Amino acid sequence: MIGYSEALEIILRESARLETLRCAPEHALGHVLAESIASDEYLPPFDNSAMDGFALHVGGATLRTGTEFDVAGAQAAGDARVEAVHGAWEIMTGARMPEGLDAVAPVEQVEVLARDADGRPVRICLTADVEAGQHVRRRGEDVMRGTEVLEAGTRLGPQHLMVLAALGVQSVSVVRRPLVAVITTGRELVDDPAQPLASGEIRNSNGPFLAARVIAAGADVVFRETVSDDPAAFLSALERALDAGADVVLSTGAVSMGRYDFVPDALRGVGATLHFHKVRIRPGKPLLFGRLAGGQLYFGLPGNPVSSAVGLRFFVEPSLRALTGIAPERPLRVPLAAAYRKRAPLRFHLKGRVAVDETGRLQARVLPGQESFRIMPLLAANAWIVVPEEAEAPEAGDLVEVYGLGHLEAPLMDEVQA
């Protein structure tokens, strides 16, 4: 049986980045950049005023309170370049600085001594000193032309679209979203919530959970079906999953030691390469990973709900990151709230809650109810706490690794403070 780091290495090796496509930034939300973006423009594109006021020439010295100026013109946002030869220019926020002027006195720091017939100021007096450069936003102060503004591997959020729009980027190269199929196995499973449970039956909770988690992880679900403990039915569902275009197939159940645990043999029977089966973790030990004959990746997640959740979070999500070109995750390291004793020499993935203690410091609490059939503690969890194989009994205050519930989610601050 292999350990987690070896399993992860194999998954990352097998998860080569998917193809890229070009699209307008407005269609790229949630996609991962395939190449870095350098700016062809300056931001701001020209020197402009940060205040409504009067643009002035200061030069080397300071303009003192009481200095008077004639107002030579006015410049509003959108007005083109003008040359200022003398005096002050009335200027609005965002308006281009007249050439030759280098500071702005806000209206609040100016007294208007005279106005023309239309009420426009024609002579002003400074009521505060003015330094060169004050209230002027310089060309390129935010972004210089040629600067790399976004790295390949960045998942585009609204703030990235803001920068791309500001810089006039017309198209970006992004990695296409991975397509995922979810097959839940087990003749005990009932999908229809309106159907009463017959003796021995349970409701399928893994299917909806995994589908939702896959979407939250930045991939698309192209197929979801439930099959009985029957290899022929399973293989026909697998065929439909591949017809739907899946890059990655997930199944739950039928990977352990039972008489009906047919998944490994069924996969071998259709020419799959199984890279590993069983990992030194809890929960989720019987997890299987391989590649199908057609090149698609296959994750056989154990059937227990929390085992399938751990399989998704710590095996499938790292693969989805690699498939889209996102760098591997780095966990937070947070002190444990209380000592924790592991009951096996395995890597434990624990339903946890990160919270602030009385001193305002973060701490990680292992929630009660860690058995892999218990899903109610997931409602209290805002993080996964990982205790590695070699740490037997971490003490209160020892640092443990903490991961968000999904790879794109950090523990939420409002929950942390609750």
Ligand SMILES: Nc1nc2c(c(=O)[nH]1)N[C@H]1C(S)=C(S)[C@@H](COP(=O)(O)OP(=O)(O)OC[C@H]3O[C@@H](n4cnc5c(N)ncnc54)[C@H](O)[C@@H]3O)O[C@H]1N2
């Ligand atoms: N003799 C052994 N028995 C078991 C071992 C072992 O090492 N030796 N490992 C245990 C571990 S650990 C796990 S995890 C489970 C994994 O079993 P399978 O992946 O083969 O899953 P099933 O047996 O089909 O189901 C396990 C459990 O989960 C329930 N289940 C399955 N699918 C769903 C679903 N879609 N929604 C909700 N619940 C589901 C199922 O009814 C079972 O209770 O094996 C242990 N046994």
Ligand code: MOO
């Ligand atoms: O480790 Mo299994 O995954 O007990 O539930």
